Amino acid sequence: MAAERKKILLRLDPGVHDALARWANDELRSTNAQIEFLLRKALADAGRLPRGVGRIPGRGRPAKTAEETEEGASDETP
Template identity: 70%
Template sequence: MTSERKQLVLRIDPAVHDALARWAGDELRSVNAQIEMVLRRALKDAGRMPEAVAPIPKRGRPANEKGR
């Protein structure tokens, strides 16, 4: 099942972007993935996470089936 991803323009303070970029780098994520993770956490903490929300798509190389 493929869900369509929404795109948006986000204007934020450069210092906030720099902090997000450092945090994302520490967790081996892109800034975009870090923003989505933070937003999802905030929605969950506020009790506003929709039940039908799809999981964050896996990125990167596919898993090696032979365990090499």
């Protein structure tokens, strides 16, 4: 079972938040995902990202499993 993600309250200057939100939108990320991306990059660049840290969850919908793909194939009309 994956560890539960931590929730924090973050206070930002409105201008910083707006700039982050625009940047996140340009990268097709949520503002939260953009902040996590930047924090991870800064930690990695400083050599401080722990080895056991999991990957950032992928964008968009989760990939279909083989079972879901088989179910969808039987529903298709020729």
